[in-house]
Structures are given as structure tokens and as C-alpha cells.
Amino acid sequence: MSDRMLTMAEAVREAMSIAFEERPEVFLLGEDVGIYGGAFGVSGDMYHKYGADRVLDTPIAELGIVGAAVGAALSGMRPIVEIQFSDFTAQAMDQIANQAAKIHFMLGGALHVPMVLRTPQGSGTGAAAQHSQNLEPWFASVPGLKVVVPSNPADAKGLLLSAIDDPNPVIFLEHKLLYKIPGRDPVPEGATRIPLGVSKVVREGKDLTIVATGIMVNKCYEVAEKLAAEGITITLIDPRTISPLDMNPVFESVEKTGRLMVVQEGPAQAGFINEVIAQLAGSSSFGSLIAPIKRLAGMNIPIPYAPQLEKAAVPQIEDIEIAAREIVKNWR
Amino acid sequence: MGHPLSSPEHARHALLYMWRIRKFEEAVEDLFGRGMMHGTMHLSIGQEASPTGMCMAMTLQDQITSTHRGHGHCIAKGADLTRMIAELLGKKIGYCGGRGGSMHIADVETGNLGANGVVGGGLPIAAGAALASKMMNRGTVAVSFFGDGAMNEGAFHEAANMAAIWKLPMILFCENNGYGMSSSTAKAFAIDDLADRGKGYGIPGVNVDGNDVVAVYEVAQAAVDRAKAGDGPTLIIASTYRWKGHSRSDKNLYRTKEEIEEWRTKDPIPRFISRAIEAGLLNQEQCDAIQNEAIEAIKAAVNEAVKAESAEPSGLLDAVFKAVSA
Numbered sequence: 001m002s003d004r005m006l007t008m009a010e011a012v013r014e015a016m017s018i019a020f021e022e023r024p025e026v027f028l029l030g031e032d033v034g035i036y037g038g039a040f041g042v043s044g045d046m047y048h049k050y051g052a053d054r055v056l057d058t059p060i061a062e063l064g065i066v067g068a069a070v071g072a073a074l075s076g077m078r079p080i081v082e083i084q085f086s087d088f089t090a091q092a093m094d095q096i097a098n099q100a101a102k103i104h105f106m107l108g109g110a111l112h113v114p115m116v117l118r119t120p121q122g123s124g125t126g127a128a129a130q131h132s133q134n135l136e137p138w139f140a141s142v143p144g145l146k147v148v149v150p151s152n153p154a155d156a157k158g159l160l161l162s163a164i165d166d167p168n169p170v171i172f173l174e175h176k177l178l179y180k181i182p183g184r185d186p187v188p189e190g191a192t193r194i195p196l197g198v199s200k201v202v203r204e205g206k207d208l209t210i211v212a213t214g215i216m217v218n219k220c221y222e223v224a225e226k227l228a229a230e231g232i233t234i235t236l237i238d239p240r241t242i243s244p245l246d247m248n249p250v251f252e253s254v255e256k257t258g259r260l261m262v263v264q265e266g267p268a269q270a271g272f273i274n275e276v277i278a279q280l281a282g283s284s285s286f287g288s289l290i291a292p293i294k295r296l297a298g299m300n301i302p303i304p305y306a307p308q309l310e311k312a313a314v315p316q317i318e319d320i321e322i323a324a325r326e327i328v329k330n331w332r
Numbered sequence: 333m334g335h336p337l338s339s340p341e342h343a344r345h346a347l348l349y350m351w352r353i354r355k356f357e358e359a360v361e362d363l364f365g366r367g368m369m370h371g372t373m374h375l376s377i378g379q380e381a382s383p384t385g386m387c388m389a390m391t392l393q394d395q396i397t398s399t400h401r402g403h404g405h406c407i408a409k410g411a412d413l414t415r416m417i418a419e420l421l422g423k424k425i426g427y428c429g430g431r432g433g434s435m436h437i438a439d440v441e442t443g444n445l446g447a448n449g450v451v452g453g454g455l456p457i458a459a460g461a462a463l464a465s466k467m468m469n470r471g472t473v474a475v476s477f478f479g480d481g482a483m484n485e486g487a488f489h490e491a492a493n494m495a496a497i498w499k500l501p502m503i504l505f506c507e508n509n510g511y512g513m514s515s516s517t518a519k520a521f522a523i524d525d526l527a528d529r530g531k532g533y534g535i536p537g538v539n540v541d542g543n544d545v546v547a548v549y550e551v552a553q554a555a556v557d558r559a560k561a562g563d564g565p566t567l568i569i570a571s572t573y574r575w576k577g578h579s580r581s582d583k584n585l586y587r588t589k590e591e592i593e594e595w596r597t598k599d600p601i602p603r604f605i606s607r608a609i610e611a612g613l614l615n616q617e618q619c620d621a622i623q624n625e626a627i628e629a630i631k632a633a634v635n636e637a638v639k640a641e642s643a644e645p646s647g648l649l650d651a652v653f654k655a656v657s658a
Binding site: 166 | 395426432446450456457458463468486487489490491494651656657
């Protein structure tokens with residue numbers, strides 16, 4: 001097996017490059033994806049490798065970019081769109097939510113939109129409120145979109161390959177703090193795919209089930225490691241694909257642990273993670289709970305600028321640790 | 333296809349398709365009036381020459397995107413009338429299986445990427461189709477039909493600019509019927525000539541009488557030739573008029589009876605009949621027969637669609653995504 005440790009940016013680039021080699025109809029378009037290599041360096045040297053036609057720099061026109069990708073996807077291509085910051089998808093929402101998401105259903109199945117929209121999201125860079133959001137619920141609430149939130153390089157690579165194969169529009173949300181750090185696990189060589197819609201049990205324990213998304217998976221993992229030394233063991237579940245959502249491992253785990261904590265970076269109100277709670281609450285596994293469900297999420301505020309304010313706006317490792325300890329100790 | 337006055341067959345095609353659109357729209361109004369169709373409708377009566385002339389300059393493989401007022405584009409590109417009516421009636425055999433209705437008919441076989449419920453929604457999509465054509469060396473053109481109202485959407489600007497900088501084989505075809513719902517072009521634009529907008533993108537902007545199917549065909553063919561030669565997009569402004577209101581709720585408070593009457597005298601159908609007879613391509617008898625043929629085709633489509641099986645809610649959940657093939 002491979003022991004290659006890649007960053008998420010490298011893993012995403014590798015997946016795109018494999019898809020470029022596999023299928024001539026795959027191309028990348030977006031702002032500064034060409035010679036600049038992408039605002040976060042994700043496309044890197046792909047422009048030099050594949051040329052300006054397949055690594056297509058666009059004007060600053062998010063609605064037009066996504067619309068062009070939709071039209072190209074309807075016409076036999078498989079575009080990968082990079083939107084420079086997920087916040088800017090607001091500019092493109094008609095093409096994402098009204099066009100791409102609905103075409104297959106609304107037009108009677110005659111047409112479909114094999115498009116991937118990749119975009120960096122999340123706080124932690126001091127870029128303030130218009131460059132730091134986590135927008136999972138915007139996309140997960142639109143039927144017709146598949147939504148992927150990878151938490152590590154190996155998953156990002158395998159999931160992106162599946163997303164590019166998928167005949168439907170896939171929104172691929174990459175946390176920008178993960179771009180430059182290697183994951184815990186090596187990234188396999190070659191075109192190993194990870195199917196969409198399959199949650200991953202990251203580690204198993206018997207005292208608490210944590211469901212976390214994106215970068216929060218890593219924070220929760222650290223907490224789980226630390227608490228394991230104290231005899232508190234945690235099952236950590238990363239849905240990876242938040243739409244469609246695979247809840248089975250959550251049900252199974254809660255039946256064993258009796259305790260559930262959910263963690264996301266985005267604001268609590270109407271956040272994606274609430275869907276996990278709702279589905280659990282409506283399932284027979286609900287009866288296994290011996291503790292109230294704990295939700296840790298971002299504050300219901302725009303992400304502020306100053307580092308101490310920005311940190312306070314989203315769950316930190318210490319918050320997760322305290323909450324995990326409390327739920328296990330207080331409910332026996 | 334070719335020039336509407338190039339042969340009796342071409343003249344027949346132009347007249348037949350304009351009648352098909354007219355009679356289709358009249359049938360829709362009738363079905364609505366009789367309570368057989370629900371939702372809403374946007375009729376294009378009076379505008380028939382524009383889609384007919386444009387589509388006569390296109391091949392079956394050339395693509396279009398259409399609008400909420402899209403029945404005419406769909407018919408001109410060659411869609412099946414029965415499946416269209418069936419869609420409006422919520423039938424299983426409808427183009428969208430009853431899931432889309434009037435504003436969402438697409439027809440892959442005739443290169444129709446779909447009508448659109450969002451003003452301007454089809455413009456970037458057509459740019460993308462043109463981009464795909466260019467990338468795949470397909471030699472096809474993508475035409476986006478839109479109204480004057482769409483020209484003030486960001487989507488128009490973004491699509492026009494991308495098509496221009498990449499020299500895409502695209503045509504931006506504006507059916508300027510003078511009103512975006514109730515807002516006149518005088519209220520919504522600070523320029524008199526909408527074709528001037530072309531200059532802002534470095535592309536030709538061409539005006540044409542949108543009620544003259546011959547004139548429309550001629551500018552359309554020139555734009556298609558230009559696009560297919562790799563010289564980039566053209567903005568066509570076809571001036572026309574919708575005789576009916578914006579949709580069924582329209583009380584026509586924003587325009588006068590006189591204005592509507594004046595435009596009725598510019599009816600594209602008798603205008604073309606005179607031209608075709610003058611050119612010796614058709615006689616009056618043949619023209620009457622073509623009209624009857626359209627009437628019969630619509631009647632047959634309505635009869636078949638009415639009898640067709642209704643769409644069922646079962647299976648809706650499975651229709652959201654295209655199945656992933658293993």
C-alpha cells in the first residue's frame with residue numbers, strides 16, 4: 001500500500017488530473033485557475049500540463065461561469081467549476097439551484113447535468129464575513145444537488161473522482177484550512193474511487209457517538225484520541241456526502257453508545273447537522289438515547305475579522321472536549 | 333433548412349410552422365378557458381416569425397435555449413405537438429412527464445435544451461453549449477432566445493461577454509416585444525436601440541423586423557455563418573409584439589387598445605403569404621391548405637393528449653437524480 005501523505009490541495013489536483021487523463025470531456029473552468037494556479041493553488045500546474053482550453057480562465061462572472069458549465073454539461077462535456085470562495089456562489093445561485101439542480105427532474109429526465117462545482121469554504125483565515133462561510137445548508141436543502149464535504153485528502157481524492165463520474169450536479173465543499181496540511185491517512189495511488197452517499201466511521205468507541213462534518217472531523221478526532229487515554233471512547237462518524245445522507249452508521253452507533261453529539265462549523269440555526277438530529281429523533285434508535293443530544297455549531301453571526309473574534313464564532317477543540325466529557329459524565 | 337423564399341417547399345415550411353405556432357397558442361388558450369389546463373401560460377401569438385425565421389437557419393443538431401414564452405421556439409425547432417400538449421395537460425407522455433409544464437419543455441432530439449422559467453436563465457447555458465461545441469469541434473451553433481426584459485439581467489451581460497471573448501458559436505436572439513411583463517423598453521432602457529448593446533461586448537448588434545420571417549431568416553443565416561466560421565457571436569434584436577397579455581393574469585393596463593390593434597395589422601402570417609404568392613412559390617389555395625393542415629395537426633395533438641394517461645406521483649422521488657450507472 002501507498003504511504004503517500006498529500007495535502008488536500010494536492011489530492012484534489014491529483015483527482016482532477018486523473019479525470020483529465022481518463023476522459024477528454026473533463027475540463028476545469030473558473031477564475032484564475034490557469035496560469036495563477038487557482039487562488040488556493042489547487043489547480044497548480046494543470047494549466048501547463050493540459051493547456052488553456054482545458055484549464056479555462058474565466059472572467060469574474062460566477063453566474064456566467066456556472067451557467068456555461070451547465071450548458072457544456074448538457075452538451076456532452078463534464079465540467080469542473082471552481083468558484084474562488086464558496087461565498088461567491090451567491091452570485092451564481094440561479095444557475096446552481098434553479099437550473100443545474102432541477103433540469104433532470106423538471107425536464108422529464110431527458111437531460112442531465114454532469115457538473116462538479118468545487119469551492120473552498122470555512123473560517124480561520126482572517127478574511128471576514130464574505131470569505132469565510134460554511135454554506136452546506138444552502139445546497140443540501142435543494143433537491144437535485146449532491147453535496148460532498150471532504151474532511152481529509154484521501155477522501156477528497158476518492159470522492160472527487162466519483163463526483164466527476166456522477167451524472168448529476170455535485171457541490172464539493174473544501175475547507176480552506178485543510179488545503180495545506182497532510183491528512184492522517186496516506187492517499188492511495190491511482191484512480192481509487194469512494195462512492196458518494198456512504199458515511200465513514202472514522203473510529204469506534206462505546207461511550208459517545210459524534211457526527212461531524214469537514215474540518216470538525218479532525219478536531220473531533222483529536223478530542224477522541226485524548227479522551228481515549230482517560231477511558232472515554234468515541235465513535236466518530238464523517239458523513240462525507242451530506243446529500244444524499246447515509247444515516248445507517250449513526251443509527252447503529254447510537255444504539256450502542258446511547259449518546260449523540262453533532263458538530264459543524266456553520267451556524268447552528270437551520271444548519272445541516274440539524275438534519276442528523278431530526279432523522280435520529282424520528283428513528284427507532286431514538287429510544288436508545290440515555291442523554292439529550294448535544295449540538296455544537298457556529299454562532300448565529302457572520303464570521304468576524306479579528307482572530308480572537310473569529311475563533312469565538314466557531315467550535316474549537318476545547319469546546320468539543322468539554323462538551324464530550326460533560327455528556328458522558330453527566331448522563332450514565 | 334434554408335431561405336423561406338428559396339423554393340415552394342421552404343415557403344410552405346415557413347408558413348406551416350408559423351400557423352402551427354399560432355394554432356398551438358390558440359389551442360392552449362382554449363384549453364385554459366375550458367379549465368383543462370392549470371398553472372399559467374405565456375402566449376406568443378403575433379411573434380411567430382422570429383422563431384420560425386431563426387430556426388430555418390439552423391440544423392437539427394444546432395441547439396437552442398428558450399424562455400417562459402417558449403412554445404414557438406419549441407415548435408419551430410421541430411418538437412412533437414402531441415407531447416407538448418400532453419405536457420401542458422400533465423400527462424405521462426408529456427415531454428417532462430408532467431413535471432415541468434409550459435415553461436420547461438426540452439427536446440433532446442431537436443437540440444432544444446429547454447425553456448426556462450427564469451428570465452435570462454438560458455443565456456449562460458447557451459454560452460456553455462456553444463463552448464462545448466467549440467471544444468468538441470462539433471460545428472454547431474447555440475441560439476439563446478430571450479426577451480427584451482432579459483437584456484437587463486446580469487446573466488445576459490455575463491453570457492454575452494464570455495461568448496465574445498471566447499468567440500463562441502452562439503447567437504443571442506432577443507425577441508423585443510416591447511415589454512418585460514408591464515415595463516416598456518422605454519422605461520427599462522436608457523438607450524433607444526437595443527442592438528447598440530452589441531458594441532459593449534465587441535460583437536455585432538443587428539436589428540431586424542421580427543414580424544418578417546424572411547428578414548429574420550436572413551440576419552439569422554448571416555449570424556449562423558459567422559458563428560460557424562469561428563468569428564463569434566451576434567446579437568440579434570427582432571422587434572415584434574405579443575398580442576396577448578404577459579400571462580393569464582394580465583389585464584393589459586400598461587398598453588393601449590390602439591397599440592395592440594396597430595400591431596395586429598403587422599401580423600407576420602398574412603405578410604408572408606403575400607410575399608410567397610408574389611414570388612410565385614405558393615397560391616392562395618395552397619396557403620389555405622397549409623393553414624388547415626396546421627389546424628388539423630393541433631386538433632389531432634389535442635385529441636391524443638387529452639386521451640393520454642395522467643402522470644402519477646409514484647416515482648417522483650426516483651426522478652430527482654439520474655441513476656449512477658455501475
